[in-house]
Amino acid sequence: MIFDKVKKFDIIFDSPEIDSPPVFSSGDVVSGKVVLELGGESKIESLKLHAEGFAKVxxxxxxxxxxxxxxxxxxxxxxxxxxxxxxxxxxxNGELTLLPAGRHEFPFSFQLPEETLVTSFEGKHGSIRYWVKVKLHRPWSTVRKIKKEFTVIEPIDINTPALLAPQAGTKEKNARVWYRNFGQVSVTAKIDRKGYTPGEVIPVFAEFDNSTSRSIVPKAYITQTQTFIARGTMKQKRAVVATLCGDPVGARRRETWHGRAIKIPPVGPSILQCRIIKVEYTLKVCVDVPGTSKLCLELPLVMGTIPLHPFGSRTSSVSSQYSVNLEWLRMAIAEQPEPPPDYSSVVTDEEAVQNANAATTTAPAGRPDEDLTGILERPLMAYVQEFRFRPPPVYSEVRLPSPLANDPSLRGSLFLC
Structure with missing residues (x-):
């Protein structure tokens, strides 16, 4: 009876964390060792390593x-x-190598290509995998093979002008059932940028205008689309990874989202460089209209791996960041805001007297205090727009009290806002 003298045959990567698999990106050096433990003296023809990386569909x-x-x-x-x-x-010289019994280690090291690689991926109709395969050749024995995969994540930095650009759009449709027209529904939505990382919260600013005779339900989704391409034919798999549902909007009414939050779950990064496999993300802001088809507005998203830098992009200039911020402000406020109306044209003389009397008295005991619990939940730009067209505050004339009123240097009136 012949016993195999190979007790252990394994690949061990050089990784800072032994328990977690190694992760690399383009240009990195992959290193490790092949461990061969023999139970007795053995003749070896060759020990060869093959590193491979493929996208297959x-x-x-x-x-x-x-x-x-x-x-x-x-x-x-x-x-x-x-x-x-x-x-x-x-x-x-082509002769056999005689290895004694015991443990033998064979280090290896190679560099990944400098050009952009594609992130590892596992999908329904295809995958992107990287692995190291080692073959042990011995005389009069079958070839022993071992294979171990490693992960490649190609970094996507969202701190670039293209991914920091705001995304916005408007869409509308007529709600019809057969020959009957119920009216028009429109949705306008915007987000502050295109690039995000998993775990972030996307504030959604949207406006839903319901001119129909029925109630509508606004919703938002984050969808992942996997695209597989082979021989000119395409297969797609779509999945909803996050959902946000709003309150119903009644007939002939309008609803506004002042930064409603939708959180990104742990998902893989976008894959856009591969010819046969793509992974794309979209934010869909939709309206469900009873009795008719759904109205959806799609805003593209890119899931990155490098999170947002506190002071903007590390690769873009300060001037480009400043221009991006200005563009976002232009989306929120008109480029040339009109001046506030004249005070006398807004407030009459009677109202000015009533406001002056109210300024010197306290509020009624039965009047409830103003609720400010949601003030921190709304963005600053919402308040800027809310108070843009309000008239100036009411002022009243107050006489200085005695004995200061007797001082000739302080005679006059003090106007308080």
Missing amino acids: HWTESRSAGSSTAYTQNYSDEVEYLNRREVLLQAD
Whole structure:
């Protein structure tokens, strides 16, 4: 009876955290060691390492004709990102290498390509995988193979002008059922930027105008779309990863979202550089109209890996960041705001006297205090717009009390706002 003398054959990556798998990006050096433990003296022909990285797509479509299958068609495609071979053990003269019993370690090291790689991914119809495969060749024995995967995450920095740009849009439709027209529904929405990272909260600013005779329900979704392409044919898989539901908007009414929050769950980054696999995200602001189709406004999102820098992008200039901020302000406020109206044209003489008397008296005991609990939940720009067109505050004439009124240097009137 012949016993295999190989007790242990394993690949160990050099990783700061032993319990977690290593993560790399383009240009990084992947290093580790191959551990070979022998129970006795053994002859080795060669020990070869092969590092590979592929994006692969595959699915099958079958067409049936009655009770039998008419034909079956396979769709597949592949893109290579890494193909590196390295010999860890092999005699130069072609002879066998004799290894004694015990533990043997063979270090390896190679650099990932400098050009942009694609993030590791596992989908329904395809995957993007990177791995290291080692083959042990011995005379008169089968080839021993081991394979271990590692993760590649291509960094996406959201601190760039393109991903810091605000996203906004408007969409409307007529709510109809057969020949009857119920009126028009419109939705306007905007978000402060295009790039986000998982775990962040997206404040949604939206306005829903319901001119129909029925109530509508506003909602917002974050959707993930996986696209697989092979031989000119495309397969897509969509999933909703986050949901936000608003209060119903009655007939002939309007509802505004002042930064309603929708949180991004732990999802993978966007994949936009691969030819056969794409992962894209979208924020959909929708309106459910009973009896008719849904109205949806889509705003593109990019899930990045480098979070927002406190002072803006580390790669963009200060002037570009400033221009982005100005563009966001222009979306909230008109470029040339009209001046406030004249005080005399807004407040009559009787109202001025009543306001002056009210300023010197206390509020009635039965009047409830103003509720300020939600003041921190609204953005600053909402208050700027709310108070833009209000008239100046009412002022009243108050005489200085005695004995200061007897002082000639202090004679006159004091106007208090």
